Amino acid sequence: MRFRDEYRDAAAARRLADAIARTATRPWTLMEVCGGQTHAIVRFGIDELLPDGLSLVHGPGCPVCVTPVEYVDKAIEIAGRPGVVLCSFGDMLRVPGSAGDLLAAKSRGADVRVVYSPADAVAIARAEPEREVVFFAVGFETTAPANAMAAVLARREGLGNFSMLVSHVLVPPGMRAILEAPGNRIDGFLAAGHVCTVMGFEEYEPIAASYRVPVVVTGFEPVDILEGVYWCVRQLEAGRAEVENQYARAVRREGNRAAMATMREVFRVVPRRWRGIGDIADSGLGLAEAYAGFDAERRFGPVLLEAEAAGECISGAVLRGERRPTDCPAFGTRCTPEHPLGVTMVSSEGACAAYYRYRGAAAVAGGRR
Amino acid sequence: MCLAVPGRVLDVAGDEPILRVGRVDFGGIVKQINLAFVPEAQVGDYVLVHVGFAITVIDEAEAERVFRHLEEIGELVVEEDGAA
């Protein structure tokens, strides 16, 4: 596929890895923010191409992983009501709630449908006017414009049987929370390319300046990620802390104005709890007043957040980049993708699932050492 | 979750900006995609698609920049080797 395969070229990757090795004179810790990047790093073994001392830690970049358990419980509760169709992206189906997941609710007879696009959920509401159609709207800024457009289309068509259970999160406040955490050891960031495709990267400039961390907007293929690492290391070695755009084929500084305008029409910034990380001010999106009629929480009752129970799972520390999946005593033994204890093992972009899938037995053995 | 896939715009339809749609070819698989967020996209352009919506037009000149940069890195290596 054009604009994908050429960025997987092994010779190009090796060249960049050599350039990184020549440039890095000290140990550095970089965090890639996006779960899609984590997945690519582990899948293609990019971390293994880097010189000793240069480590990549995996960020919170998976909206599925950070969705609070109470939202999953609410989705299951709504799905169980008669006459309701609960629409969700496929990755949410196996996320454990406090008792079971949406897939289990579906097998008990709830009408849970996987949609590829939020527009599909609107189409179901249009086609089945006698049913209440609820769309589980999760995601980062990448997904927010599409989910916002679903509300715009529903309002325009006067679809009174459509609503959204919204648990949207915003990346920059999440990055700030990680930088503020006591255990923070991040020297630089690879920012999430597709989030920046929508939002641009002006928001990251004050983060780079005030925390003195380089931020390189980075794509998702091996050559992109290695170039992002190279630029980040170049900045660190030169004592610079700026925002650079490795992913310029898809990202402009000002972002996608049309997408942002739709997002701002439909959503407003709200406080949000991130599973495993905690409450972060101004870190989420909820429906704006003009769209409050489409809020599933108004229609079916609010989501009530409770204190997170501590258990064996260390996914919170994994999401903050403080621990690796292999540091978890349950990894690969009591916790596997078939029987996950935490969300970072459920979502295909979660760090635990990526390690399990691509490193398998070797990672389990490494973790036990 | 933030996966976005590149594809080529085959045609464009829809008379209102928010109803702008088009068929997009992803290496042989063709899908109907919402083009409301890429008003500048023309037939033949490559767009990045996420959950059924195009979120940007790929800048082809910038797409090649990565490889020009690699050439430069390559030349640096040769120079360093020459100097050694």
Ligand code: SF4
């Ligand atoms: S391996 Fe399982 S239990 Fe351990 S941190 Fe990851 S998700 Fe949690």
